[in-house]
Amino acid sequence: MASIRDVARQAEVAIGTVSRVLNGGSHVTDLTRQRVQKAIKELGYKPNPAARALRSNRTHLIALTLPELTNPFYAAIVEGVRQVFEPADFRLVLCSPNSSNNAVPQYIDMLANRYIDGLIVVFDRFSAADNNSIALFRLGRKGFPIVALGPGVASDKPDFDCITSQVPEGLKEAMQHLVEMGHREIAYFGPLKGVVEARLQAYRTALARHKIKIADSLIFRGETTLESGFSRAEELFQRQRRPTAIVAVNDMVAIGAMMALQEHGVSIPEEMSIVGIDDIPLASMVHPTLTTVFQPKEAMGRLAAERLLGRIEKRINSFSAIALSSQLIVRESTGPAPNFRPTTNGQPSAASAQNETMGKRRTLKVEEAAFKDQGNCIQRQRAD
Amino acid sequence: MASIRDVARQAEVAIGTVSRVLNGGSHVTDLTRQRVQKAIKELGYKPNPAARALRSNRTHLIALTLPELTNPFYAAIVEGVRQVFEPADFRLVLCSPNSSNNAVPQYIDMLANRYIDGLIVVFDRFSAADNNSIALFRLGRKGFPIVALGPGVASDKPDFDCITSQVPEGLKEAMQHLVEMGHREIAYFGPLKGVVEARLQAYRTALARHKIKIADSLIFRGETTLESGFSRAEELFQRQRRPTAIVAVNDMVAIGAMMALQEHGVSIPEEMSIVGIDDIPLASMVHPTLTTVFQPKEAMGRLAAERLLGRIEKRINSFSAIALSSQLIVRESTGPAPNFRPTTNGQPSAASAQNETMGKRRTLKVEEAAFKDQGNCIQRQRAD
DNA sequence: GTGAAAGCGCTAACAG
DNA sequence: CTGTTAGCGCTTTCAC
Numbered sequence: 001m002a003s004i005r006d007v008a009r010q011a012e013v014a015i016g017t018v019s020r021v022l023n024g025g026s027h028v029t030d031l032t033r034q035r036v037q038k039a040i041k042e043l044g045y046k047p048n049p050a051a052r053a054l055r056s057n058r059t060h061l062i063a064l065t066l067p068e069l070t071n072p073f074y075a076a077i078v079e080g081v082r083q084v085f086e087p088a089d090f091r092l093v094l095c096s097p098n099s100s101n102n103a104v105p106q107y108i109d110m111l112a113n114r115y116i117d118g119l120i121v122v123f124d125r126f127s128a129a130d131n132n133s134i135a136l137f138r139l140g141r142k143g144f145p146i147v148a149l150g151p152g153v154a155s156d157k158p159d160f161d162c163i164t165s166q167v168p169e170g171l172k173e174a175m176q177h178l179v180e181m182g183h184r185e186i187a188y189f190g191p192l193k194g195v196v197e198a199r200l201q202a203y204r205t206a207l208a209r210h211k212i213k214i215a216d217s218l219i220f221r222g223e224t225t226l227e228s229g230f231s232r233a234e235e236l237f238q239r240q241r242r243p244t245a246i247v248a249v250n251d252m253v254a255i256g257a258m259m260a261l262q263e264h265g266v267s268i269p270e271e272m273s274i275v276g277i278d279d280i281p282l283a284s285m286v287h288p289t290l291t292t293v294f295q296p297k298e299a300m301g302r303l304a305a306e307r308l309l310g311r312i313e314k315r316i317n318s319f320s321a322i323a324l325s326s327q328l329i330v331r332e333s334t335g336p337a338p339n340f341r342p343t344t345n346g347q348p349s350a351a352s353a354q355n356e357t358m359g360k361r362r363t364l365k366v367e368e369a370a371f372k373d374q375g376n377c378i379q380r381q382r383a384d
Numbered sequence: 385m386a387s388i389r390d391v392a393r394q395a396e397v398a399i400g401t402v403s404r405v406l407n408g409g410s411h412v413t414d415l416t417r418q419r420v421q422k423a424i425k426e427l428g429y430k431p432n433p434a435a436r437a438l439r440s441n442r443t444h445l446i447a448l449t450l451p452e453l454t455n456p457f458y459a460a461i462v463e464g465v466r467q468v469f470e471p472a473d474f475r476l477v478l479c480s481p482n483s484s485n486n487a488v489p490q491y492i493d494m495l496a497n498r499y500i501d502g503l504i505v506v507f508d509r510f511s512a513a514d515n516n517s518i519a520l521f522r523l524g525r526k527g528f529p530i531v532a533l534g535p536g537v538a539s540d541k542p543d544f545d546c547i548t549s550q551v552p553e554g555l556k557e558a559m560q561h562l563v564e565m566g567h568r569e570i571a572y573f574g575p576l577k578g579v580v581e582a583r584l585q586a587y588r589t590a591l592a593r594h595k596i597k598i599a600d601s602l603i604f605r606g607e608t609t610l611e612s613g614f615s616r617a618e619e620l621f622q623r624q625r626r627p628t629a630i631v632a633v634n635d636m637v638a639i640g641a642m643m644a645l646q647e648h649g650v651s652i653p654e655e656m657s658i659v660g661i662d663d664i665p666l667a668s669m670v671h672p673t674l675t676t677v678f679q680p681k682e683a684m685g686r687l688a689a690e691r692l693l694g695r696i697e698k699r700i701n702s703f704s705a706i707a708l709s710s711q712l713i714v715r716e717s718t719g720p721a722p723n724f725r726p727t728t729n730g731q732p733s734a735a736s737a738q739n740e741t742m743g744k745r746r747t748l749k750v751e752e753a754a755f756k757d758q759g760n761c762i763q764r765q766r767a768d
Numbered sequence: 769g770t771g772a773a774a775g776c777g778c779t780a781a782c783a784g
Numbered sequence: 785c786t787g788t789t790a791g792c793g794c795t796t797t798c799a800c
Contacts, residue, residue, distance in 0.1 A: 001498075003776090003777055003778085004777060004778065004779095005777075005778095013786075013787085014786065014787040014788070015777090015778080015779095015787090015788090016779085016780080016781095016786070016787060016788070016789090017785085017786060017787075019778070019779055019780080020779095020785095020786085022778090022779095023779080027785060027786085028785070028786085029785065029786090032785080032786080046496070046497045047777080047778075048438070048497075048498060048776085048777050048778070049497060049498060049499050050434050050435075050437035050438040050443065050498060050776085050777080050778095051434075051438050051776070051777035051778040051779090051792090052777080052778060052779080053434035053437075053778095053792095054432070054434040054435050054437075054438050054776090054777080054778075054792050054793065054794085055777080055778045055779045055780085055791085055792055056778080056779065056780095056792090057792085059434065061499075068459075069453050069454070069458070069459045069462065070453070070454050070455070070456050070459055071454070072454050074453070075452075075453045075454055075480070078453065078480055082480075091490070091494060091499065092479075093477045093478070094477070094478035094479065094480055095478065096459070096462055096466075096478055106475070110475060112430070113430045113432075113433060114385075114432060114433060114434060115433050115445075115475065226666060227665065227666055227669045230669060230670065231669065234671075258643075259642075259643055259646070259670065260671065262643070262646045262647050263646050263670075263671045265649075281611065282610060282611055285611045285614060285615065286614065286643065286647075287618075287644065287647045288647075387792090387793055387794085388793060388794060388795095389793075389794095397770075397771085398770065398771040398772070399771085399772090399793090399794080399795095400770070400771060400772075400773090400795080400796080400797095401769085401770060401771075402794095403794065403795055403796080404769090404770085404795095406794090406795095407795080411769060411770085412769070412770085413769065413770090416769080416770080431793080431794075432792085432793050432794070434792085434793080434794095435776090435792070435793035435794040435795090436793080436794060436795080437776095437794095438776050438777065438778085438792090438793080438794075439775085439776055439793080439794045439795045439796085440776090440794080440795065440796095441776085
């Protein structure tokens with residue numbers, strides 16, 4: 001394997017000169033540069049990353065920890081992150097959860113021990129008491145470049161950037177949408193704890209706001225997977241009385257629920273409305289297409305990556321909590337509650353139509369493209 | 385950040401001694417070792433991986449490239465790989481496909497340039513003409529530790545290990561299963577090219593073997609995703625005449641198809657039988673549970689990892705093509721073809737029963753546990 | 769069993 | 785603008 005020394009010899013220059021063309025490239029004659037580049041090409045020379053890392057304390061590796069691999073939501077975030085780091089010549093290390101469902105500790109270790117230059121942590125749970133969070137805070141305080149992706153960071157004086165989207169606000173819209181269509185028994189499918197707790201909270205708040213009693217029996221504790229959505233929906237069939245709508249913690253759960261319902265012959269949205277969160281690609285491909293709270297996934301990934309890169313390159317030295325906007329996309333999986341007759345203001349609205357004619361291919365649909373990859377954000381910044 | 389020098393000073397020994405306890409630990413007095421370990425703990429010393437890598441030409445990083453992130457099949461492979469490399473103190477770099485759907489080139493580069501010690505490539509397509517394959521073969525020939533995971537490696541004199549499972553054999557069983565239950569119009573959903581081509585081929589061969597005409601109109605070209613399965617199944621409804629069974633390139637496609645069919649009120653398996661491949665967790669959770677060709681996913685991951693580790697540690701220096709066994713798991717999604725009356729040998733068999741009573745909760749179900757994580761394999765080895 | 773010292777390949781500071 | 789040189793932190797001889 002050719003080293004910088006070989007290149008220098010071949011080009012008949014000093015190794016320092018080779019290093020100079022390799023990096024910035026400043027202060028080198030065009031002629032010399034060409035000679036060096038020729039030699040590099042001839043020898044197929046590639047700088048040794050270990051030597052570089054040792055000397056410069058930069059590995060050009062950044063890690064991204066994900067709570068799970070199989071949810072397309074995360075795939076979109078990865079794509080956003082890549083868009084920023086690939087051009088910057090950083091390699092991306094994806095960290096999946098290990099068997100005990102925890103990706104973070106190993107990679108905290110990697111960061112602390114100079115394997116990687118920076119870390120983007122996508123949270124599924126976050127509490128100040130959590131060991132990982134504590135380790136992370138400590139590293140952040142020490143100045144390691146870290147960006148957290150996901151809601152619920154408990155501190156307003158964070159030691160790293162926190163990127164979120166305003167899902168609770170979107171969810172509020174979704175609840176409003178359901179209530180306006182006559183739904184009063186609205187179930188929630190999802191975890192009771194962790195980063196998504198705010199969603200459950202938004203669900204509760206919205207019910208209270210509309211003076212609807214919050215029934216514990218309508219809160220179905222589950223995971224964030226298709227499987228979980230499926231089995232929670234199955235449980236509905238063991239009850240005498242079913243809700244008329246389901247709000248799911250994410251699209252995967254929503255689609256899982258749809259599958260179970262359709263298998264039982266329940267028609268959506270005529271007999272049951274369903275709302276998801278995320279707007280994964282699948283959401284607009286299933287039938288009926290899924291009403292969901294859009295999250296700007298790629299934009300979140302890009303933003304996280306840009307902040308992280310800024311910290312690594314020491315361009316950025318303040319911490320921000322940034323919330324990208326999130327919004328309801330009404331598709332076909334939501335419709336008026338069974339037997340609903342609008343009692344409100346003159347406007348007859350779609351909701352007053354017969355159930356049968358509703359649901360499929362409705363026109364309320366919000367233009368989706370408008371939301372894709374936008375960067376609208378609310379920012380709470382704090383100087384360093 | 386404490387260095388080995390600091391440790392040596394604190395423990396009042398030479399640098400070399402510290403290094404010795406750090407590594408093998410041989411030829412050190414117990415007393416000295418304790419002194420050193422005490423110092424290491426006190427200083428919170430961690431060896432600098434870059435320096436280590438520079439000196440020893442080992443990064444203790446291995447990469448795993450995946451064609452896609454969201455298929456649980458790959459998650460299971462990752463888990464298997466992790467089980468081997470985590471105890472060996474290697475860090476695992478997961479490589480997702482980039483936008484152009486190709487994970488390999490970047491990581492070939494990482495291997496060639498000493499970022500990583502070894503590479504496991506999970507293929508979705510493989511042809512000798514492919515640039516990636518060529519680069520990979522070249523690296524393999526040069527002695528870089530590489531293991532390919534996936535069928536279809538074209539050479540019988542490979543330059544790296546190839547781990548496969550015998551899906552075509554399992555698929556043959558599946559086809560037999562369908563034909564025995566009277567199915568004659570069996571559709572195939574999946575890509576026409578790439579690593580999964582062998583599955584389409586097995587489908588064709590099986591049809592030929594049972595003297596069933598191969599109709600191009602029954603071969604539905606698609607991807608390997610839930611979405612693809614969904615939309616191919618939708619296409620069925622534009623036809624006057626539908627097949628009675630579908631064989632899908634994997635479980636995701638099969639489940640996607642199930643979703644579309646159920647949405648249209650087609651009952652499974654009474655009106656349509658469906659077979660998948662992989663046996664992902666979801667396969668046994670959907671209703672009806674999915675008949676599928678089991679692949680020993682974790683075992684494949686473990687085996688690939690063990691072979692790779694062996695090469696890295698120079699314990700292994702031969703190349704093998706190893707095929708783990710794969711087998712049909714009959715669940716609820718397959719049943720007799722509509723109007724099927726068995727004409728064969730006396731045995732009345734489940735198939736002769738009325739359709740209505742069939743399908744749900746059938747008893748043909750093969751014990752699944754027996755297949756989990758087994759290591760049965762057919763091995764074709766070649767000395768180095 | 770332990771210490772001393774060479775150098776892995778590179779960057780950056782300094783001299784010319 | 786280019787050459788020389790001193791390490792970065794570690795492993796690994798080679799003496800003792």
